[in-house]
Amino acid sequence: MIDPYDIIGVARDANTASIKAAYRRRAKTAHPDSGGDVETFARLKAAYELLLDPVRRKVYDDTGYDPELADTKDLKGLMVLEKLINEVILDEREPGSFDPIATIRRKLTNEIVNARFHIMEMERHRARIRNHMDRVGKRPSADVFGSMLRARSDAIADAIEKAEAQIKDIEQAYGMLDGYSYDVEVEIETRNAAE
Template sequence: MTDPYDILGVARDANEEQVKAAYRKRAKAAHPDSGGDTDAFARLQKAYELLLDPVRRKVFDDTGYDVELTDAVDLQALVAIEKLITEMVLDEREPGTFDPVAKMRTSLLEDIRKANFSKSELERHSNRIGLHLERLGKRPGKDVVGHMLRARIKAIATAISETEAKIGASERACDMLEGYLYELNELQDEADVAAEIEWDEPQIRSAAQ
């Protein structure tokens, strides 16, 4: 996540005038017409707009994230957590009788496990096609079969990249959930924690493989 305070070089409690002054100072050097980098200037503008918007600034201060400045992996991770939040809100069990954060982590670890398995299967399939290509050789003239096989390998490579992105987003989402401690009812505490540990340990080992 890009920090707008760092981009503008202002303190966390900077007021509107300080933000504007910092922007004017940096914009002169960062502007493309002055030889500045276009992407860097765009980030400067986004940081300036964020800190002048009290609602967006409050959200960033509370969460550390903003849609405009969040990188692709963080954004995918936030979308994954948002989906899990919806499941948490719709869960009819009484608060305190289960740990929703542990449930989120378990769900993410299961997603990682499935994605890793899918990735390995895609790689295995791609390798098999490659071996077919090696044995097929190249047909003189128009190589219809070879073209189609190479197209399959290319499509699988795209699917592998998408799967890797999903794994990265799920791992980042797990990182975002670190540090949360949910208070369970005393009667539920020991049994639920034991159940979560029993479930999470093999999931963690599997996701790491």
């Protein structure tokens, strides 16, 4: 994630006047008319707008997330996590009685395994189609059958590419959970039995 405080060059508790002053200093050199980079200036402006908006700033401070400043791959990872976070929120078990982070990690691992298995199956089907294509004698005029097989092969190749992109998104989401831990309460009965 991109840190707007770092981009502007202010502390997390900076007031509006400090943010404006720091923005003006950075904008002088970052602006494209002053020889700066268009992309860098756009990020500077987005960070400035976020920090001046009290609602967006609070959301960012609470979550570390703002859609306008996030990397595309981070956004894709967040979308994967969002679905699983909703499942954790809807879980009827008492907070502290299970580890939601470990639960999400298991689900992400299962999704990766399932996607890889699906890719293997698609590759097997694609190989069979190619085998048929190699054995089909072509008609001198229109190759309808060959065209149909090629179209199926191309469609499978596209599906494989999408599944591989999905795996990358899931792996990004998994990496976003690095460093987290969760304290699970041990039930009193379990403690007494152990003693």
